[in-house]
Amino acid sequence: ARRIGLVLGDQLSFDLSLFDTLDPGQDAVLMAEVEAEARYVVHHPQKIALIFSAMRHFADALRQRGWRVIYVRLDDAGNSGSLPGELQRWMAILEAREAHITECGEWRLEQALKDCGVSLTWHPDRRFLCSREAFARWAGDRNHLRMEHFYRGMRKRTGLLLEADGSPLGGTWNLDADNRKALPRGLRGPFPPRFEIDAITREVLALVRSRFSDHYGRLEAFDYPVTHADARLLWQHFLDFSLAAFGDYQDAMAIGEPFLFHARISAALNIGLLDVRQLCADVEAAYRRKQVPLNAAEGFIRQLIGWREYVRGIYWLRMPEYVELNAFGNQRPLPEFYWTGATDMRCMAEAIGQTLELGYAHHIQRLMVTGNFALLAGIAPKAICEWYLAVYLDAFDWVELPNTLGMVMHADGGYLGSKPYCASGRYIQRMSNYCAQCRYRVGEATGPLACPFNALYWHFLMRHREHLEDNPRLALVYRNLLNMDEAHRQALWLRGEELLARLDAGEAL
Ligand code: DLZ
Numbered sequence: 001a002r003r004i005g006l007v008l009g010d011q012l013s014f015d016l017s018l019f020d021t022l023d024p025g026q027d028a029v030l031m032a033e034v035e036a037e038a039r040y041v042v043h044h045p046q047k048i049a050l051i052f053s054a055m056r057h058f059a060d061a062l063r064q065r066g067w068r069v070i071y072v073r074l075d076d077a078g079n080s081g082s083l084p085g086e087l088q089r090w091m092a093i094l095e096a097r098e099a100h101i102t103e104c105g106e107w108r109l110e111q112a113l114k115d116c117g118v119s120l121t122w123h124p125d126r127r128f129l130c131s132r133e134a135f136a137r138w139a140g141d142r143n144h145l146r147m148e149h150f151y152r153g154m155r156k157r158t159g160l161l162l163e164a165d166g167s168p169l170g171g172t173w174n175l176d177a178d179n180r181k182a183l184p185r186g187l188r189g190p191f192p193p194r195f196e197i198d199a200i201t202r203e204v205l206a207l208v209r210s211r212f213s214d215h216y217g218r219l220e221a222f223d224y225p226v227t228h229a230d231a232r233l234l235w236q237h238f239l240d241f242s243l244a245a246f247g248d249y250q251d252a253m254a255i256g257e258p259f260l261f262h263a264r265i266s267a268a269l270n271i272g273l274l275d276v277r278q279l280c281a282d283v284e285a286a287y288r289r290k291q292v293p294l295n296a297a298e299g300f301i302r303q304l305i306g307w308r309e310y311v312r313g314i315y316w317l318r319m320p321e322y323v324e325l326n327a328f329g330n331q332r333p334l335p336e337f338y339w340t341g342a343t344d345m346r347c348m349a350e351a352i353g354q355t356l357e358l359g360y361a362h363h364i365q366r367l368m369v370t371g372n373f374a375l376l377a378g379i380a381p382k383a384i385c386e387w388y389l390a391v392y393l394d395a396f397d398w399v400e401l402p403n404t405l406g407m408v409m410h411a412d413g414g415y416l417g418s419k420p421y422c423a424s425g426r427y428i429q430r431m432s433n434y435c436a437q438c439r440y441r442v443g444e445a446t447g448p449l450a451c452p453f454n455a456l457y458w459h460f461l462m463r464h465r466e467h468l469e470d471n472p473r474l475a476l477v478y479r480n481l482l483n484m485d486e487a488h489r490q491a492l493w494l495r496g497e498e499l500l501a502r503l504d505a506g507e508a509l
């Protein structure tokens with residue numbers, strides 16, 4: 001071969017630009033399963049299985065299209081154990097003179113490849129709508145960025161959900177306020193589609209079982225698309241059965257309903273099995289056919305062309321120093337129950353339990369339950385970021401880090417979002433049916449059975465008062481705090497101290 005194109009486990013798309021450059025007649029595509037990628041965090045076993053199985057399916061699909069694919073399996077003799085290692089090895093074996101690669105999703109890997117001594121031709125990742133450079137231009141030298149501003153620009157640029165005169169359909173850009181209905185009692189999400197475990201996936205599951213049984217999370221329930229065709233089935237199921245209700249219940253949570261009306265396509269999208277432009281076009285078409293209301297269509301498109309592109313832009317703009325930020329100076333290690341789900345807090349047990357079972361929780365579970373708790377409890381940003389990166393099937397550093405460090409933990413001091421998403425148990429009670437089946441009492445803030453979120457919420461606001469009280473979006477809560485009588489404030493502080501001391505002693509709450 002004259003040239004090698006390296007395709008990573010989250011780049012499984014036929015329309016990568018390097019495929020336009022390479023010549024199937026003489027060049028080779030290299031894909032490799034390696035220990036380094038499988039172990040840089042303790043990935044959920046289903047995440048490893050998803051990526052290996054999807055990689056093997058994609059390699060077969062490329063071969064069918066006439067590409068010469070060198071596919072290195074984890075157990076192959078000679079596997080050097082890392083992507084730079086495999087690239088060097090195959091450059092030598094094939095006497096290749098050029099290597100081509102698409103921009104990585106993670107700074108860590110991109111750096112390792114840049115440093116490995118092979119001269120590389122980099123291709124932009126055109127699976128995203130906003131390039132790294134375009135984002136940097138938009139951001140300019142502002143100290144704070146706001147998603148809403150970016151999002152409007154993206155709507156205008158893509159033309160999605162616009163009137164003929166360029167104004168937003170329905171008159172407003174953002175219908176977030178119509179995405180927050182509580183779930184009516186008894187309403188359930190549609191029955192989820194199932195996916196066949198074929199011979200390739202079966203072999204991968206056996207490999208993962210034998211090699212990664214020390215990782216947290218259950219492999220048994222693996223039921224996720226590993227091909228483009230199956231990913232489209234998952235997507236079509238969402239369009240047909242969930243999208244219409246997605247808008248209303250985007251923020252709702254319920255016991256025994258891990259998916260509700262969420263698409264759970266994020267993992268398939270992030271590894272390249274779905275195309276963001278197609279998804280947006282399908283959602284807009286469903287709206288224009290009057291199959292779904294505007295709050296559903298806009299809410300979904302906002303997540304894709306707004307948040308998703310925005311966090312990626314921030315990641316590449318601010319790495320590598322972003323990962324070190326810790327605006328609140330948090331040092332507390334991650335409580336053990338994040339890895340086991342063994343806690344009496346029902347909301348936490350549900351969110352963590354389904355995460356270990358499925359490698360999935362939806363955004364409000366991640367933001368307002370496990371994330372909110374980590375924020376209130378003062379967990380070290382690196383520890384909680386590593387947890388999210390490990391346990392979710394869709395988690396890659398470009399999307400996980402800004403969401404966790406910036407949005408959840410406010411550890412970037414408000415660069416990404418204008419206020420910390422701190423909330424007491426009352427928010428969780430409003431948005432879920434968890435509290436009714438919890439040992440703790442959501443209506444109480446002090447006393448041994450009081451919901452831990454309540455006192456921790458006030459403790460968080462008290463201990464970071466200097467930092468936060470001038471934030472206009474927190475003015476009301478600080479006024480409430482000041483209007484409390486001193487004895488109550490003191491009791492909240494002491495209850496908060498007690499809860500934090502129990503965490504420090506390694507107790508589960
Ligand atoms: C996440 C992951 C895992 C578990 N294994 C591999 C692998 O063996 N080979 C590979 O090419 N990619 C893998 N990945 C995805 C990479 O970690 C991902 O490409 C980078 O983290 C982001 O660019």
Ligand code: SF4
Nearest residue numbers: 345347425435438451
């Ligand atoms: Fe969670 Fe508190 Fe509700 Fe229990 S009472 S489910 S801990 S919010």
